[in-house]
Amino acid sequence: xxxxxxxxxxxxxxxxxxxxxxxxxxxxxxxxxxxxxxxxxxxxxxxxxxxxxxxxxxxxxxxxxxxxxxxxxxxxxxxxxxxxxxxxxxxxxxxxxxxxxxxxxxxxxxxxxxxxxxxxxxxxxxxxxxxxxxxxxxxxxxxxxxxxxxxxxxxxxxxxxxxxxxxxxxxxxxxxxxxxxxxx
Amino acid sequence: xxxxxxxxxxxxxxxxxxxxxxxxxxxxxxxxxxxxxxxxxxxxxxxxxxxxxxxxxxxxxxxxxxxxxxxxxxxxxxxxxxxxxxxxxxxxxxxxxxxxxxxxxxxxxxxxxxxxxxxxxxxxxxxxxxxxxxxxxxxxxxxxxxxxxxxxxxxxxxxxxxxxxxxxxxxxxxxxxxxxxx
Numbered sequence: 001x002x003x004x005x006x007x008x009x010x011x012x013x014x015x016x017x018x019x020x021x022x023x024x025x026x027x028x029x030x031x032x033x034x035x036x037x038x039x040x041x042x043x044x045x046x047x048x049x050x051x052x053x054x055x056x057x058x059x060x061x062x063x064x065x066x067x068x069x070x071x072x073x074x075x076x077x078x079x080x081x082x083x084x085x086x087x088x089x090x091x092x093x094x095x096x097x098x099x100x101x102x103x104x105x106x107x108x109x110x111x112x113x114x115x116x117x118x119x120x121x122x123x124x125x126x127x128x129x130x131x132x133x134x135x136x137x138x139x140x141x142x143x144x145x146x147x148x149x150x151x152x153x154x155x156x157x158x159x160x161x162x163x164x165x166x167x168x169x170x171x172x173x174x175x176x177x178x179x180x181x182x183x184x
Numbered sequence: 185x186x187x188x189x190x191x192x193x194x195x196x197x198x199x200x201x202x203x204x205x206x207x208x209x210x211x212x213x214x215x216x217x218x219x220x221x222x223x224x225x226x227x228x229x230x231x232x233x234x235x236x237x238x239x240x241x242x243x244x245x246x247x248x249x250x251x252x253x254x255x256x257x258x259x260x261x262x263x264x265x266x267x268x269x270x271x272x273x274x275x276x277x278x279x280x281x282x283x284x285x286x287x288x289x290x291x292x293x294x295x296x297x298x299x300x301x302x303x304x305x306x307x308x309x310x311x312x313x314x315x316x317x318x319x320x321x322x323x324x325x326x327x328x329x330x331x332x333x334x335x336x337x338x339x340x341x342x343x344x345x346x347x348x349x350x351x352x353x354x355x356x357x358x359x360x361x362x363x364x365x366x
Contacts, residue, residue: 015214025229033236066247108321128333
């Protein structure tokens with residue numbers, strides 16, 4: 001009897017079955033692609049919903065094209081950073097303006113404190129000069145002979161104030177010429 | 185003769201009758217080896233799967249992560265800008281309320297528009313001058329560049345009264361009206 005090897009037979013499949021398999025395989029791949037794209041779209045919708053306040057405030061709308069959306073968001077952030085820098089600069093300018101104003105007010109307070117010596121009979125202002133950093137005031141203080149105050153008001157002289165006093169005595173009055181220098 | 189032969193054909197099963205009648209298509213007639221078919225299937229489906237599923241999922245996931253991160257950073261930046269803007273606007277509002285630039289400008293007969301005003305001269309009695317000088321020093325909208333205030337009275341009148349009504353004060357001032365506090 002002749003031996004027949006069944007294994008030697010070449011296995012083949014019909015072209016129709018092959019094409020069917022190919023279509024099914026590709027169909028599954030595209031179905032997977034579709035499912036993934038739906039998942040991403042869902043994520044994007046969730047993101048849009050959770051950040052709806054921010055997006056509305058900035059008048060932004062996510063298109064669903066992630067690359068384009070990313071570019072859009074980056075551009076918006078850059079413009080916000082520029083705005084932040086602008087406000088930062090404005091605040092720094094305001095701080096330096098207020099600092100200089102603080103100098104002005106401090107000078108005025110010192111001058112007012114010195115000029116308002118209640119024990120004096122008369123305080124006559126003569127000259128005030130101020131250039132934003134330093135200032136000088138020249139004024140006369142008149143006391144009655146027996147009511148003279150040795151101390152100038154305010155009692156505590158600030159560090160940046162230099163006071164020069166020249167005193168002239170009259171029969172009934174004592175006249176003090178005060179030169180007040182404020183600032184370095 | 186031929187008709188008689190056809191009549192004598194006996195089918196193995198009646199359900200193949202229709203199939204026998206049906207003509208074979210070109211795809212039914214052809215066949216390829218199983219090995220080739222598997223290789224072709226793998227060569228087509230694997231790269232397609234790699235590109236349309238694996239690569240797409242990877243790039244999509246990366247993009248979603250990047251987008252989420254960027255939007256969170258955008259939100260933080262937006263909040264920072266809003267806070268800074270609010271602080272700045274509140275401060276400016278308070279300073280504008282404190283500012284009396286219009287009143288000062290009206291007294292000096294000048295414009296209250298922002299800018300530098302140099303060599304401004306004004307002469308008045310102490311009752312009118314001292315409040316004006318006080319306003320110049322305390323107004324948040326005005327920066328004094330220099331100020332010189334002189335009295336025409338060189339020496340005090342030694343009497344028990346206060347200054348005489350004839351005393352005049354001369355003001356010479358250079359100042360800048362701030363653009364911000366308007």
